[in-house]
Amino acid sequence: xxxxxxxxxxxxxxxxxxxxxxxxxxxxxxxxxxxxxxxxxxxxxxxxxxxxxxxxxxxxxxxxxxxxxxxxxxxxxxxxxxxxxxxxxxxxxxxxxxxxxxxxxxxxxxxxxxxxxxxxxxxxxxxxxxxxxxxxxxxxxxxxxxxxxxxxxxxxxxxxxxxxxxxxxxxxxxxxxxxxxxxxxxxxxxxxxxxxxxxxxxxxxxxxxxxxxxxxxx
Amino acid sequence: xxxxxxxxxxxxxxxxxxxxxxxxxxxxxxxxxxxxxxxxxxxxxxxxxxxxxxxxxxxxxxxxxxxxxxxxxxxxxxxxxxxxxxxxxxxxxxxxxxxxxxxxxxxxxxxxxxxxxxxxxxxxxxxxxxxxxxxxxxxxxxxxxxxxxxxxxxxxxxxxxxxxxxxxxxxxxxxxxxxxxxxxxxxxxxxxxxxxxxxxxxxxxxxxxxxxxxxxxxxxxxxxxxxxxx
Numbered sequence: 001x002x003x004x005x006x007x008x009x010x011x012x013x014x015x016x017x018x019x020x021x022x023x024x025x026x027x028x029x030x031x032x033x034x035x036x037x038x039x040x041x042x043x044x045x046x047x048x049x050x051x052x053x054x055x056x057x058x059x060x061x062x063x064x065x066x067x068x069x070x071x072x073x074x075x076x077x078x079x080x081x082x083x084x085x086x087x088x089x090x091x092x093x094x095x096x097x098x099x100x101x102x103x104x105x106x107x108x109x110x111x112x113x114x115x116x117x118x119x120x121x122x123x124x125x126x127x128x129x130x131x132x133x134x135x136x137x138x139x140x141x142x143x144x145x146x147x148x149x150x151x152x153x154x155x156x157x158x159x160x161x162x163x164x165x166x167x168x169x170x171x172x173x174x175x176x177x178x179x180x181x182x183x184x185x186x187x188x189x190x191x192x193x194x195x196x197x198x199x200x201x202x203x204x205x206x207x208x209x210x211x212x213x214x215x216x217x218x
Numbered sequence: 219x220x221x222x223x224x225x226x227x228x229x230x231x232x233x234x235x236x237x238x239x240x241x242x243x244x245x246x247x248x249x250x251x252x253x254x255x256x257x258x259x260x261x262x263x264x265x266x267x268x269x270x271x272x273x274x275x276x277x278x279x280x281x282x283x284x285x286x287x288x289x290x291x292x293x294x295x296x297x298x299x300x301x302x303x304x305x306x307x308x309x310x311x312x313x314x315x316x317x318x319x320x321x322x323x324x325x326x327x328x329x330x331x332x333x334x335x336x337x338x339x340x341x342x343x344x345x346x347x348x349x350x351x352x353x354x355x356x357x358x359x360x361x362x363x364x365x366x367x368x369x370x371x372x373x374x375x376x377x378x379x380x381x382x383x384x385x386x387x388x389x390x391x392x393x394x395x396x397x398x399x400x401x402x403x404x405x406x407x408x409x410x411x412x413x414x415x416x417x418x419x420x421x422x423x424x425x426x427x428x429x430x431x432x433x434x435x436x437x438x439x440x441x442x443x444x445x446x447x448x
Contacts, residue, residue: 006348008346008349008371008372008376009348009372013367013371013372014367016369018431018436024359027256029257031286032260034282039277039281073263077263086267086272095266109276149402153376165331165404168402192395195375201379201391203391204395204396206375206396207396209400
């Protein structure tokens with residue numbers, strides 16, 4: 001989806017300002033909303049890719065106005081409603097509908113598992129790699145309306161495969177409940193001048209990790 | 219900074235925190251309601267999800283505690299310091315990071331999909347996630363606000379030298395800048411250059427010099443350091 005989240009290469013977004021002695025969470029609610037996302041996701045009603053996509057679905061003006069954890073709150077509410085775990089009425093009233101089913105939390109405080117990265121498990125299916133290290137490739141010029149991890153700034157551009165990472169779940173289908181579609185992922189090096197033109201430094205490069213389906217031979 | 223304690227935060231929540239969305243209008247997107255009173259809305263949401271048995275408040279406490287106290291840049295710094303003093307370890311770290319950090323006792327889940335890149339006199343590495351906020355949090359903790367900011371995400375790939383200069387980490391023209399956009403499940407950690415004159419320091423003393431920002435690639439060790447959570 002050509003959403004505002006795909007912001008690599010955009011300009012006029014302001015200066016990058018570092019904060020000294022930055023706390024992990026600036027407000028208690030930020031920690032709570034982070035934890036709510038993690039604990040609710042443990043129920044398995046959505047996967048990481050669906051979760052990322054839900055943030056991308058926030059309307060662009062809202063997305064830009066919201067803080068990071070406001071986006072996390074908005075994403076969680078929408079996922080809970082879409083998966084019929086809560087109703088919009090319950091969100092609005094703050095009260096559980098009488099008669100609604102009471103669940104049992106999957107993640108319990110007393111036996112919290114090691115908090116692994118939220119990354120999906122590696123698929124076990126064996127599929128052939130379409131490319132090899134050293135090959136020149138082009139990122140396909142695709143503009144899907146669904147979730148994708150191929151940023152606009154690389155589409156149609158040529159690069160070189162510099163590392164083969166192995167097989168991973170394909171987010172474009174997994175985000176939409178259309179299967180894991182496992183395929184190989186590669187580190188592709190793009191010259192900065194290929195992406196941004198001759199004003200970029202000829203010494204610089206940008207590396208993206210890209211799935212088989214995003215690439216074609218150059 | 220809100221002074222509300224975690225216990226207070228978990229306290230009883232009434233309808234006062236209810237949403238102001240137009241009832242019955244399916245076109246009204248809940249997103250529009252979020253920013254006005256996020257603390258109240260999150261409190262109401264937590265209360266609802268606890269009541270519905272979807273989350274356990276003790277698990278929420280444990281998750282917050284984990285990220286505030288149990289994981290952070292010191293883990294990454296320990297790995298960097300070992301790489302500085304042990305060339306064989308560094309070689310393994312650069313080729314097979316999960317195996318390398320398992321030697322320091324980090325479980326395979328924490329090393330999952332980790333990729334380590336090294337700054338040298340010829341190459342400077344910079345890590346970003348232009349699409350969201352992917353970050354090696356299992357070894358650095360949660361990312362700082364600037365890393366998740368629109369400004370950094372948009373500019374790091376098109377103007378890395380400008381961003382670095384602005385942050386006090388100007389890179390000489392004859393040094394290559396390698397930007398790593400975390401578009402898949404790989405997570406990137408930078409081994410910064412070891413400063414000159416540190417030959418006599420212990421591994422622990424070296425680790426204490428390594429900032430979070432240096433491991434993202436926006437600071438040098440021994441240069442301007444922004445202190446993050448330890």
